[in-house]
Amino acid sequence: MNYGQIKGFSVEGNRVQITFENAVGTVSAVTDEIINVFCGLSSESNHSFAIEGDKTKPVNVIANKMKDYLIISTPKLAVYVYDNFKIQFLKSDGTLICRDYTGEREAQGEAVLTQAAIEQARMEGHMMADGIAHHEIEVLKRMEGDEYFYGLGDKYSFLNKKGYEFEMWNSDIPDPHYESMRSLYKSIPFVIVHREKVDYGIFFDNHHRTQFDLGKENSGYYFFSADDGNLDYYLIAGDSIRAVVSGYTYLTGTTPMPQLWTLGYQQCRWSYENRDELLAVAKGMRDNQIPCDVLYCDIDYMDNFKVFTWGEEQYPQHKEMLTDLKKRGFKVVTIIDPGVKKEKGYSIYDQGIENDFFVHATNGDVYENVVWPGDSVFPDFGRRAVRNWWADNQRLMTDDGVAGIWNDMNEPASFRGEIPPDVVFCDEERQTTHAEMHNVYGSLMSKATYEGIKRHTGKRPFVITRACYSGAQKYTTGWTGDNQSHWSHLRYSIAQLCSLGLSGMAFIGTDVGGFGANCTPELLCRWTQVGCFTPLFRNHAAKGTRHQEPWSFDEKTLDICRMYIRLRYRLIPYLYDCFRTAEMTGLPVFRPLVLNFEKDKNTLEINDQFMVGDWLMVAPIVDQGKVSRDVYLPCGCAWYDLHTGERFSGGVRILREAPLDTCPIYVREGAVLPLWPVMNYVGENKVDTLELKVFGGEGEYIHYQDNGEDYAYRDGAYNLYKFTQKHGALSIELVNAGYADRYEGFKISMNGKNFKVKFSGRKLAGLR
Numbered sequence: 153m154n155y156g157q158i159k160g161f162s163v164e165g166n167r168v169q170i171t172f173e174n175a176v177g178t179v180s181a182v183t184d185e186i187i188n189v190f191c192g193l194s195s196e197s198n199h200s201f202a203i204e205g206d207k208t209k210p211v212n213v214i215a216n217k218m219k220d221y222l223i224i225s226t227p228k229l230a231v232y233v234y235d236n237f238k239i240q241f242l243k244s245d246g247t248l249i250c251r252d253y254t255g256e257r258e259a260q261g262e263a264v265l266t267q268a269a270i271e272q273a274r275m276e277g278h279m280m281a282d283g284i285a286h287h288e289i290e291v292l293k294r295m296e297g298d299e300y301f302y303g304l305g306d307k308y309s310f311l312n313k314k315g316y317e318f319e320m321w322n323s324d325i326p327d328p329h330y331e332s333m334r335s336l337y338k339s340i341p342f343v344i345v346h347r348e349k350v351d352y353g354i355f356f357d358n359h360h361r362t363q364f365d366l367g368k369e370n371s372g373y374y375f376f377s378a379d380d381g382n383l384d385y386y387l388i389a390g391d392s393i394r395a396v397v398s399g400y401t402y403l404t405g406t407t408p409m410p411q412l413w414t415l416g417y418q419q420c421r422w423s424y425e426n427r428d429e430l431l432a433v434a435k436g437m438r439d440n441q442i443p444c445d446v447l448y449c450d451i452d453y454m455d456n457f458k459v460f461t462w463g464e465e466q467y468p469q470h471k472e473m474l475t476d477l478k479k480r481g482f483k484v485v486t487i488i489d490p491g492v493k494k495e496k497g498y499s500i501y502d503q504g505i506e507n508d509f510f511v512h513a514t515n516g517d518v519y520e521n522v523v524w525p526g527d528s529v530f531p532d533f534g535r536r537a538v539r540n541w542w543a544d545n546q547r548l549m550t551d552d553g554v555a556g557i558w559n560d561m562n563e564p565a566s567f568r569g570e571i572p573p574d575v576v577f578c579d580e581e582r583q584t585t586h587a588e589m590h591n592v593y594g595s596l597m598s599k600a601t602y603e604g605i606k607r608h609t610g611k612r613p614f615v616i617t618r619a620c621y622s623g624a625q626k627y628t629t630g631w632t633g634d635n636q637s638h639w640s641h642l643r644y645s646i647a648q649l650c651s652l653g654l655s656g657m658a659f660i661g662t663d664v665g666g667f668g669a670n671c672t673p674e675l676l677c678r679w680t681q682v683g684c685f686t687p688l689f690r691n692h693a694a695k696g697t698r699h700q701e702p703w704s705f706d707e708k709t710l711d712i713c714r715m716y717i718r719l720r721y722r723l724i725p726y727l728y729d730c731f732r733t734a735e736m737t738g739l740p741v742f743r744p745l746v747l748n749f750e751k752d753k754n755t756l757e758i759n760d761q762f763m764v765g766d767w768l769m770v771a772p773i774v775d776q777g778k779v780s781r782d783v784y785l786p787c788g789c790a791w792y793d794l795h796t797g798e799r800f801s802g803g804v805r806i807l808r809e810a811p812l813d814t815c816p817i818y819v820r821e822g823a824v825l826p827l828w829p830v831m832n833y834v835g836e837n838k839v840d841t842l843e844l845k846v847f848g849g850e851g852e853y854i855h856y857q858d859n860g861e862d863y864a865y866r867d868g869a870y871n872l873y874k875f876t877q878k879h880g881a882l883s884i885e886l887v888n889a890g891y892a893d894r895y896e897g898f899k900i901s902m903n904g905k906n907f908k909v910k911f912s913g914r915k916l917a918g919l920r
């Protein structure tokens with residue numbers, strides 16, 4: 153798109169409208185530090201599937217015309233707009249944030265091949281570059297040289313994405329995921345750029361197929377592009393990566409508090425084929441004293457894969473089964489796919505046909521493709537009426553006692569080829585195409601599921617999705633789809649989960665043990681050692697692969713898995729606090745070290761260590777046969793080895809022995825970790841006395857407590873306890889007292905001593 157010369161401009165509130173020769177664009181300040189750049193190339197409206205509600209704050213925007221450019225400023229930023237809508241962003245002190253690249257695209261190092269050579273190579277299955285593909289919308293930013301690129305959702309790659317190209321097109325990929333794969337299940341077109349003196353984010357809010365090239369084509373620039381939709385992106389400035397993540401989640405929403413039980417251990421398999429098998433797994437958990445809260449029913453629980461039904465043959469009297477499991481502390485989550493079996497007499501199909509709820513082929517017929525139930529039709533989730541209907545359908549599950557819903561196949565995936573781009577989908581009343589709605593289909597489905605569960609149960613919904621677009625974190629957790637029981641997949645899962653966290657999704661996990669291929673005992677141990685720190689802690693495996701419940705191998709494997717699953721339950725109050733932070737600030741639970749320590753250059757590319765909240769750092773083993781590893785302890789604070797209590801100063805690299813039963817874990821000095829006793833499931837025993845493990849130094853920690861279930865906390869029904877340590881003494885103060893059920897006391901371990909204190913008032917000081 154060639155915008156042409158600037159012809160004029162006008163300011164209206166936060167927005168500056170700029171008339172170019174060939175188009176009208178706007179630059180709007182959402183806040184002092186968030187700028188939206190927009191040009192309605194395909195529609196006038198900047199309707200977003202990620203940003204809900206008006207996020208605009210009052211900002212003092214001033215625009216001035218210079219000789220050949222405009223300066224638009226907020227109290228914190230200056231935006232220079234040139235001809236052809238080229239832009240430079242600066243801080244108000246003049247520091248350059250980023251500037252558009254003004255040259256033409258040019259592929260560096262591209263091999264020159266004859267057409268014959270290309271055809272031959274393709275015949276054998278090689279991917280051959282097609283040369284430069286131009287797009288209707290292309291925003292090229294100059295590479296200043298010191299960039300690190302983070303984020304972009306679930307892409308399968310290292311933390312720093314510089315030098316790679318990606319595509320946003322929700323894709324069901326059952327084959328092994330590999331490094332630098334362009335797309336996966338989710339589309340989160342948000343990238344964080346870290347430079348020595350500046351941090352910023354770019355959120356390209358275009359839900360069509362988009363591309364991101366972060367210096368792969370040419371190290372002189374990076375770009376994002378699309379062939380359809382609008383030029384619509386946000387520059388999110390801030391003085392740290394944390395501020396940028398918070399800016400992004402300010403726009404697109406944060407992850408709301410989950411129910412407490414969702415933080416427990418979850419066991420899944422495709423499939424526990426019948427009631428006996430599922431009950432045997434439940435028994436296995438309790439017999440082996442493995443804490444477990446959640447069991448799953450994958451697709452085979454249904455009657456012929458008809459969503460919202462149960463197969464009486466496999467799961468007779470499922471209601472009684474669910475009630476009985478619930479008594480023993482097990483919550484059951486069932487899978488629901490979007491594909492509805494085409495079968496007259498099946499109520500969901502009939503209702504959908506009667507109300508015209510399914511997407512249409514171009515000739516006006518209901519569109520059909522094949523998924524698990526055979527010939528199937530697809531709900532048109534872009535329409536409110538369809539989402540409402542789907543939300544109501546949730547009741548069919550929750551009324552029977554189902555505790556959460558797992559949304560799979562919602563890229564949407566289909567077996568008879570991908571749904572053609574021109575199949576008719578709607579965006580509310582507007583008819584549009586699959587090409588436009590593809591990337592948001594999973595988000596809309598999850599939103600409908602969330603709203604239904606919320607409406608029917610009044611509790612915080614537990615929804616898991618495979619596909620989604622930016623902003624889905626408000627409604628759903630996510631998992632990373634079909635990984636494999638490969639060591640490389642365990643290794644990459646760390647960067648992948650960190651990237652998802654930086655992209656706003658705080659509640660995420662991978663299939664622990666790996667989905668495809670056969671897990672080994674050693675891999676299961678190491679994966680469980682990582683899994684116990686991931687927000688969603690679910691072990692899952694595919695049909696036809698070896699079983700990977702913790703007892704599926706030998707005693708040693710069982711012992712090690714049990715040990716780390718128990719550690720998970722010890723950490724639940726800490727994790728819950730991290731979720732509180734996530735809801736308040738958008739900062740993820742599972743994070744790269746760079747989020748906390750970006751001034752320490754050694755953390756910029758750490759792919760095999762991670763933080764859990766602000767206080768825990770984990771350096772797991774992710775290679776077969778390895779029994780020791782180097783661990784980097786970031787600068788600026790001291791660290792305690794959780795296992796040995798040994799103290800290390802920060803800024804050092806140490807060698808840590810890590811036999812199979814040991815996952816190296818470090819606690820930041822000054823921490824006061826709240827811990828639970830181990831229990832079989834969340835809520836089995838009431839915690840009247842909270843355990844606090846104090847790690848020297850000085851620090852302040854806020855602990856959050858509520859009923860762990862519903863939305864009463866939004867009306868203030870929660871407690872906040874402030875733990876402060878200074879000069880070797882600890883004080884405890886109740887700083888918010890909205891929830892009646894308080895702790896009666898604390899069991900404290902500090903300075904090598906253990907003692908208990910009663911807590912009935914508001915403050916205790918000088919504990920040592």
Ligand code: MIG
Binds near residue numbers: 326450561618634667
């Ligand atoms: O293509 O429901 O990613 O977790 O077990 C298989 C069966 C369809 C894919 C999901 C996986 C799930 C499986 N599903």
